[in-house]
Amino acid sequence: MATIRLGDKAPDFTAESSMGTINLYDYLGDSWGILFSHPADFTPVCTTELGTAAKFKDEFDKRNVKMLALSVDGAASHVEWIKDINEVQQTTVNFPIIADEDKKVSDLYDMIHPNADNNLTVRSVFIIAPDKTVKLTLTYPASTGRNFYELLRVIDSLQLTAYHKVATPANWEHGQDVVVSPAISTEDAKTMFERGVKEVKPYLRMTPDPTA
Numbered sequence: 001m002a003t004i005r006l007g008d009k010a011p012d013f014t015a016e017s018s019m020g021t022i023n024l025y026d027y028l029g030d031s032w033g034i035l036f037s038h039p040a041d042f043t044p045v046c047t048t049e050l051g052t053a054a055k056f057k058d059e060f061d062k063r064n065v066k067m068l069a070l071s072v073d074g075a076a077s078h079v080e081w082i083k084d085i086n087e088v089q090q091t092t093v094n095f096p097i098i099a100d101e102d103k104k105v106s107d108l109y110d111m112i113h114p115n116a117d118n119n120l121t122v123r124s125v126f127i128i129a130p131d132k133t134v135k136l137t138l139t140y141p142a143s144t145g146r147n148f149y150e151l152l153r154v155i156d157s158l159q160l161t162a163y164h165k166v167a168t169p170a171n172w173e174h175g176q177d178v179v180v181s182p183a184i185s186t187e188d189a190k191t192m193f194e195r196g197v198k199e200v201k202p203y204l205r206m207t208p209d210p211t212a
């Protein structure tokens, strides 16, 4: 197992899940993907996270992102837990949860950090582009639930910057001005971005979000 770095190919795998056997690459097809781990079934923070993820599924769908969760418990346990999640979060978990009992996927993605816990995964996030390269990794401890608004925000940035020569500034949200890529001269930027370029400094040029 090696640390997965940005730009690496996401390791492919076939594993059992709450929705049957899943192959990562087949499941993702030409979509973007978000793979996120949960320390264990029937735990409070994970229950809130998975319910929230289910409620956000339409937003992930709009962005062409397929969700795939993981915990080291078995598929039968996942199916029972999903009933609880649906009940207490008033939703329907509508994406697979990998049943990683043998920790094959957790090891492949370095999701178990022994100095935090020897047996359970941390809260890892991997965002995978359609070419199967890893575009973002996040690691949260078991005690801190993730912010799904932030996951959508970062997907908006990843998708925007994948297709346009821009970068997104601090706290950026879809529709706000973006930064012209440093590789583009201001002269070229003025031709490329028809809605205008504001030169704050020679190295800091802003332009309206080209997708808004």
Ligand code: BEZ
Binding pocket: 039, 040, 043, 044, 045, 046, 047, 120, 142, 143
């Ligand atoms: C939780 O999801 O609440 C949790 C899981 C493992 C350790 C601590 C908290």
